[in-house]
Amino acid sequence: MIHIVDAANMNQYRREMEEVWHLRHKVFVEEKGWTELAKPDGREMDQFDTPEAVHLLAMEGGKVIGYSRLLPTIRPHLLSEVFPHLCEGDLPRGPRIWEWTRQAVAPAHRARGTSRLVTVRLMAGIVEWGMANGVTSLVTMMPLLYLLPFLDTHFRAVPLGLPTVIDGERTIAVRAEFDMRTLKRLRSMRGDATPVLATPQVSEYAA
Numbered sequence: 001m002i003h004i005v006d007a008a009n010m011n012q013y014r015r016e017m018e019e020v021w022h023l024r025h026k027v028f029v030e031e032k033g034w035t036e037l038a039k040p041d042g043r044e045m046d047q048f049d050t051p052e053a054v055h056l057l058a059m060e061g062g063k064v065i066g067y068s069r070l071l072p073t074i075r076p077h078l079l080s081e082v083f084p085h086l087c088e089g090d091l092p093r094g095p096r097i098w099e100w101t102r103q104a105v106a107p108a109h110r111a112r113g114t115s116r117l118v119t120v121r122l123m124a125g126i127v128e129w130g131m132a133n134g135v136t137s138l139v140t141m142m143p144l145l146y147l148l149p150f151l152d153t154h155f156r157a158v159p160l161g162l163p164t165v166i167d168g169e170r171t172i173a174v175r176a177e178f179d180m181r182t183l184k185r186l187r188s189m190r191g192d193a194t195p196v197l198a199t200p201q202v203s204e205y206a207a
Contacts, residue, residue: 002125007051066118086173154185
């Protein structure tokens with residue numbers, strides 16, 4: 001299941017969030033080599049892990065096996081403060097647009113070949129949460145090679161600028177809109193039409 005963690009319930013997920021910080025350090029510092037984020041305690045946190053952040057935790061057997069973070073674009077976020085050069089023109093901002101960052105899957109689940117399934121579950125969780133909270137699109141940055149697979153999930157992604165090499169990868173910023181068609185596609189890819197969120201959301205798009 002996917003658990004939504006925010007300022008309202010953070011105290012209930014202290015152990016799981018410790019797993020998140022260590023997973024992020026493992027993926028982004030140790031594997032990707034983002035050494036400027038290295039911390040002696042092995043916990044990767046940044047200036048955007050504020051009370052406004054929404055954390056999505058993929059859980060299995062009581063352990064965190066995957067993670068995504070959502071940030072409101074009406075406040076400072078990664079694309080606006082650190083990577084604005086990836087965007088040509090005005091960066092999309094507004095209460096219905098959130099930023100998606102820090103996507104990570106635990107190494108053990110990549111080794112088992114389930115990385116894509118965990119990722120699809122997290123994406124379904126983002127859409128379920130978004131549709132229930134009036135969010136209709138994301139801004140995010142990704143390796144250019146990921147763009148076609150991303151489109152295959154039926155997010156309608158539009159580049160915000162030209163690809164730029166970051167840490168050796170050709171990276172692109174996009175705005176990606178989603179709706180029920182996106183959710184149906186993700187459910188088809190999962191082979192399961194049931195919601196992924198541990199606490200079901202009441203969708204404003206529900207019939």
